[in-house]
Amino acid sequence: MPIDTGESTGNPWTVLTSTTKYENAWMEVIEHKVLTPKGLPGIYGVMHPRSLATGVVPVHDDGTITLVGQYRFPLKQYSWEIPEGGGRKDVDPQISAARELKEEAGLSARFWMPLGTLHLSNCLTDEVAHTFVAWGLEEGEAAPDDTEVLALRRVPFAEVMDMVMAGAITDAMAVASLLRLRVLAAEGALPDDLARLIRL
Template sequence: MPIETGESAGNPWTVLTSTTRYENAWMEVIEHKVLTPKGVPGIYGVVHPRSIATGVVPIHEDGSVTLVGQYRFPLQQYSWEIPEGGGRKGVEPQESAARELREETGLTARRWMPLMTLHLSNCLTDEVAHTFVAWDLEQGLSAPDETEVLAVRRVPFAEVIDMVMAGAITDAMAVASLLKLRVLAAEEALPDDLARRLRV
């Protein structure tokens, strides 16, 4: 059965005016005066990041995954995640993901595969994320940003999936990417040398 995309319906919103209400080096908050799909006047605020988001699942030879832990200010709580960060628009997402992987963990990867493109919290923001799986890793020195206090740990892939299912990992990019990787492994849809690592 074909998947209904709804794309043929077009945009049911009418934008009357758009005003920047707040901006800094990382984002802009735009308030749109609109007519809703039912023709009712209203406002719609959109958070517009100035960069794209990237994430990478690094798979070691023994099948373990490097996770990064840090305190997330907006949530006021600690979070275990895959290595993630922002990248400049116009730069290839894999290049930005590789930079974040190196900065946060010291790892570089010889093999890469795209996992997915995500829209994060799409009722509030137009932020786009691109995630990857990386393997054939080499360890070097990390160089976190001055705003980052990071913990790094290696966890067997099966235990990482258990963490997702138990709610110990809640970051959207991490959850979606890890579960997609698990499905691809179950469907034998991964390159042989990566699949072998996940069977260890």
């Protein structure tokens, strides 16, 4: 049930003009001249990705999770994550997630379940992410993009959760997806064949 705060849920901003300040194949940066909710003139810059973000928690038959490690250029640091990537907005996000799972981890899955829809850094960007859990995995060859140098680790689910709680995993899609999966497991809300694999 939604939480009623007694406040208006309408849009308090007035957009006067919108101008593209930068764009490339992956994103567009738009500057909006606005009147703020207080009626004052201002600007609001929004980064608009051209793709949907996707992520998938791959659960192996032994209960381990495949994590992907890579250096994240904007953060200037190494990051351990679930397999993630982007997909066209006119394509089913699960199809894009399956492609990324194959490309990054060399895995394909027989069974899929949505974990949720996320808004990432919603004060700066309108990026939307769709995440899933996948099981019934089959292993093959990974084929990462030319811009990716990836490491793969298979880690028991309980240890992955320890990494999340210790701050060793900070990627928003990974943290949100793993925590949601843990809650669903604790509540007995997972399919039986998946629940047997998740050791809390």
